[in-house]
Amino acid sequence: MSTRINYPRRAWQAAAAALALAVCGTATAEVELLGVEGAIAANVLAHMDLDDEPCDAPRLRVEQLHGRSPARIRDALQAFGYYEPTIEPALQFADDCWHARFTIGLGEPVRIRTLDISLTGEAEHDAPFTEALAQAGLAVGEPLDHGAYDRLKRRLTDLARQRGYADAQFTANRIDVFPDEHAADIALALDSGPRFAFGRTEIMQDVLTEELISSYFTFEEGQPYDASQLVDVYAALADSGFFRTIDVRPLPPDPATRTIPIGVMLTGAPRLTRSYGIGYSTDTQLRLRYGRTNRRFNEHGHQFGINAQLSPVISEVRANYRLPINSSRSEWLNLDVGLESEDTESAESNIFEIGARRVRDRRSEWTRTQMVALRIEDFEVADQKSRARLFMPGVSWTRIRADNAIRPNTGSRISFEVRGALDAVLSDTTFAQTIAQGKWIWSTSRGQRFIVRGQAGATAEQEFEELPASVRFFAGGDNSVRGYAFEELGPVDAEGKVIGGSSLATGSFEFEQPLRARWSMAFFTDSGNAFERSEMDAKTSVGMGGRWQSPLGPIRIDLALPLEKDHDSWRIHITLGPDL
Numbered sequence: 001m002s003t004r005i006n007y008p009r010r011a012w013q014a015a016a017a018a019l020a021l022a023v024c025g026t027a028t029a030e031v032e033l034l035g036v037e038g039a040i041a042a043n044v045l046a047h048m049d050l051d052d053e054p055c056d057a058p059r060l061r062v063e064q065l066h067g068r069s070p071a072r073i074r075d076a077l078q079a080f081g082y083y084e085p086t087i088e089p090a091l092q093f094a095d096d097c098w099h100a101r102f103t104i105g106l107g108e109p110v111r112i113r114t115l116d117i118s119l120t121g122e123a124e125h126d127a128p129f130t131e132a133l134a135q136a137g138l139a140v141g142e143p144l145d146h147g148a149y150d151r152l153k154r155r156l157t158d159l160a161r162q163r164g165y166a167d168a169q170f171t172a173n174r175i176d177v178f179p180d181e182h183a184a185d186i187a188l189a190l191d192s193g194p195r196f197a198f199g200r201t202e203i204m205q206d207v208l209t210e211e212l213i214s215s216y217f218t219f220e221e222g223q224p225y226d227a228s229q230l231v232d233v234y235a236a237l238a239d240s241g242f243f244r245t246i247d248v249r250p251l252p253p254d255p256a257t258r259t260i261p262i263g264v265m266l267t268g269a270p271r272l273t274r275s276y277g278i279g280y281s282t283d284t285q286l287r288l289r290y291g292r293t294n295r296r297f298n299e300h301g302h303q304f305g306i307n308a309q310l311s312p313v314i315s316e317v318r319a320n321y322r323l324p325i326n327s328s329r330s331e332w333l334n335l336d337v338g339l340e341s342e343d344t345e346s347a348e349s350n351i352f353e354i355g356a357r358r359v360r361d362r363r364s365e366w367t368r369t370q371m372v373a374l375r376i377e378d379f380e381v382a383d384q385k386s387r388a389r390l391f392m393p394g395v396s397w398t399r400i401r402a403d404n405a406i407r408p409n410t411g412s413r414i415s416f417e418v419r420g421a422l423d424a425v426l427s428d429t430t431f432a433q434t435i436a437q438g439k440w441i442w443s444t445s446r447g448q449r450f451i452v453r454g455q456a457g458a459t460a461e462q463e464f465e466e467l468p469a470s471v472r473f474f475a476g477g478d479n480s481v482r483g484y485a486f487e488e489l490g491p492v493d494a495e496g497k498v499i500g501g502s503s504l505a506t507g508s509f510e511f512e513q514p515l516r517a518r519w520s521m522a523f524f525t526d527s528g529n530a531f532e533r534s535e536m537d538a539k540t541s542v543g544m545g546g547r548w549q550s551p552l553g554p555i556r557i558d559l560a561l562p563l564e565k566d567h568d569s570w571r572i573h574i575t576l577g578p579d580l
Contacts, residue, residue, distance in 0.1 A: 029055045029097050035104040040080055044104075047076040055097035062098055066091045073102060081109040081144030083179040109143040113183035116172070117152075121165070121192030128159050129192070144184045149175060156190050164225025164260055166253035167193030196225050199259030202251070205266035207242055211327040212301050213266075216240070225250075225260050236329060237266065241295045241303075244269040271296045282573045283477045283486040287311035300324070313486065316340040330361040336373075345476075345488035346498040347469035349379040369396045371419075374426065377468040382497035388468035391426035394419030402441075402580050406553050409443035413580040429466035433459045435504075439580060449512040449520075451579070455480070455528075457504035464502055464532075472500030473530035475539070478573045480506050481526045483541030483560035485571070490530035501530035505538075518549040526560070539564060545573075553577050 031051040033041050045051055049072075050065040070087045077085050086105035092098065115138055123129045132155045137148040153173065160168035172189035198219050205213060216236050219229045227250070234248045243266045251261040277289035293305035301324045308317040318338030325331040334357040342349050355373030362368060372393045379386060395418055402411030420432035435457040442450045457473050464472075476484035490498045506528025514520045527540040545558030558573040 029053060029057075030099045032099070032101040033104065034101065035106065040077070040106075043079060044073050044076045047072040050100060057098075059093065059098075062093075062100075063091065066100055069100075069102065073104065077104075077106065079146045081111065081146075081184070082106045083110050083177070084108065108182050110177055110179060110182050110184050112138065112140050112142055112144055112186060113181075114185045115140050116185075116187045116189070118172075118189040119156075119192065120189070121168070122195045123160070123163070123165055123168070123190070123192030126159075126163065126192075126195070128163065129156065132156060132159060138186065144175070144177070146175070149186065149188070153188065160190070160192060162227040164196040164227075165192040165194075166196050166255075166258075166260065169193075194258055196253055196258045196260050197221075198223050198225050199251075199254060199257065199261035201262045201264060203264045203266070205243075205264070205268075207266055207268040207296065207299070208301055209299050209327065212299075212324060212329070215324075215327060215329045221259075230262070240329065242269060242301070243267065268296060279576055281478055281575045282571075283479070283575075284311045284313045287314075300327075313344060314340070314342050325358070332359045333357070334359060342469070344474070345485045346474055346490060346500065347379060347381045347472075347487070349377055349469040351375060351377045351470060365401065366397050366399045369398070371395070375468075375470070377470055379469040381469050381472070382493050382495070382499045384465065384499070386466075386468075388466065389426065389428050390421045390468070390471070392419050392421045400580055406578050407549055408441050408579055409447075409449070410441060411580050412438070412440045414438045423462065429462050431459055431461035431467060431471065433457065433471060441579060447514040449510075451508075451510040451512065453479075453508040453510075455504060455506045459502040461502060467500075467502075469500065473502065473504035474498070474500050475504060475506055475528055475530045478558075478575045481528055481539055481541055482508075482524070482543060482558055482573050483526070483562040483571050484539065484567065489539055491532050491535075501532050503533065503536075504528070504530045505536065512547065520547040520549075521545070522547060522556075522558070524558070524560075539567075543570075550576070554579060 031045070031048070033044060036044060048069055050062070050069050053062055053065065066089060070089055073087055074085060077083075084107040086107065088103040090101040090103075117133060117136070117138070119129055119133065132152065136152040137145065138152065153170075157168075169191055170189065171191050172187040174187050176185040178184065198221055200221055201217065203210075203213060207213075217233055219226070230248050230250070234246055237243055237246045237248070245265075245267045247263070247265040249263055251263050253260045271294055273293050273295060275289070275291040279287050279289070281287075288310045289308070291305060291307040293303060295303050297304050303322040304320070305322075306317070306319050309315060316338060318336060321335040323333050325333050336357065337354045338352075340351040340353070342351075353373050353375045355371060358370040360368045372391075375388075375390045375392060377388050377390070379388065396415060398413075398415040400411070400413045402408035404411075415437045417435045418433070421427040421430060423430045435455075437455045439451070439453045459467070459471070459473070461467055473490065474487035475481050475489035477486035481489060488498060490500045493499050506526070508524060508526045510522055510524035512520050512522045522545045523543075524545070525540065525542045527538050529537055529539050531537065540563045541560045542563065543558055543560035545556055548555045553576060556573070556575045559570050560573060561570050
């Protein structure tokens with residue numbers, strides 16, 4: 001059945017109901033409300049039972065529920081300060097269904113005459129409490145809103161629990177209503193008492209060393225209690241991958257010391273994990289993935305993993321040994337060794353690399369990675385075949401913000417990397433390179449999304465021809481300039497073959513319009529290219545695509561058209577994965 005709220009009933013609504021009956025052949029029961037709308041109408045329906053009854057409900061039951069409805073409506077209206085409404089009920093039965101109508105006159109509302117809200121104790125100067133009072137939505141002269149009063153009381157109670165006011169209590173808590181005078185007097189007073197501090201932390205676990213496990217706790221004994229820090233600790237423990245079960249909770253407060261002890265109970269996750277995957281994108285085509293990781297190599301938090309990917313474009317196998325530095329959860333040393341083979345439109349390369357990365361999560365949300373790698377690369381670009389050896393130190397910074405990890409409505413990803421090599425230090429050439437990337441997402445209240453993406457890179461090199469393919473810049477592909485094949489764009493030699501560039505600049509603007517629950521349509525334009533110094537020949541494309549929000553992340557199918565005379569055919573791009 002359906003519930004309808006009319007103020008009053010419009011002709012198009014009646015026509016829609018008739019059309020639904022003609023098409024579906026099934027009558028629909030109606031509860032029609034006249035004279036109320038919005039939150040008040042929604043609350044009226046929430047108090048009624050009649051609107052749940054189907055067309056074939058017994059007539060006696062419908063009549064009984066209809067007779068009870070005026071009393072339920074009065075209760076619902078009192079929540080918004082309307083104590084003297086007029087209600088005119090009507091009930092009609094047809095051969096195929098029934099129809100109920102309630103014409104409601106709200107009358108004069110009860111208004112707040114006096115408002116006495118007070119806060120005493122240490123919470124009097126605690127910002128979240130003062131903000132809750134300022135946003136209460138209660139004011140002298142306004143209609144009485146029981147819901148706003150209840151929300152304020154509940155908010156103050158929650159804040160007291162969350163911020164460690166274990167002795168908090170209401171010394172006044174009442175609403176006196178005088179319907180004949182259309183007036184209400186409100187008195188609400190909270191005595192918070194003192195704010196308790198974090199007490200001792202009792203940890204029960206046999207997974208990691210005490211020193212390492214302690215690094216996951218962002219609070220210390222004696223600091224003012226804040227339950228949100230327990231949530232942060234839980235999230236950090238869950239993200240670590242070390243634990244199967246995690247229980248972090250406050251224990252009963254200790255009035256003598258004015259502290260709240262914390263209890264933590266942890267059990268270890270399985271040591272070995274395996275992962276298998278299959279995917280597809282236009283850049284890499286069909287790809288197969290396999291991974292095996294020992295997440296608890298020892299109690300010091302060491303981890304060892306092997307990952308492999310196989311595809312016609314990029315294939316690789318890598319081994320990684322990861323260990324915390326100084327028994328810290330926010331600083332890690334990664335030792336890597338790997339083989340990689342890449343075959344694109346512009347270049348072929350086979351790489352052996354061994355290196356180390358020091359990763360540090362900073363409190364400012366930025367993750368800093370210091371790295372050094374020895375890379376030996378056999379490559380072929382255009383008519384050039386060569387082998388290069390590079391000893392490359394570097395550093396990068398990355399920051400990700402998102403309101404949803406899979407499909408953010410607002411979010412950003414920004415990264416900046418600097419790397420280089422010296423021919424005097426285990427390298428065949430000298431160069432310095434910077435790469436900056438960014439992606440930003442904004443949304444409207446109606447669900448439309450605007451996505452802006454940009455990438456820029458620059459290289460200062462001794463001899464460009466000595467640079468292997470992996471450190472040259474190319475453009476084109478799913479995440480670059482759509483409408484062109486993966487890495488097919490860049491400066492060309494005398495024969496017109498792409499040789500890559502020492503600089504890169506690409507950008508993209510995309511508008512996404514939701515269509516249904518999991519479907520949306522996108523319109524976009526991409527532009528940019530790899531180039532030498534300031535001699536940039538920007539390539540531009542436009543296109544449209546579809547988006548489906550799968551459980552594994554958005555699946556994107558794009559149709560892009562290059563705006564160049566020598567590229568006049570559409571190209572399809574398919575990608576799967578999170579937006580950031």
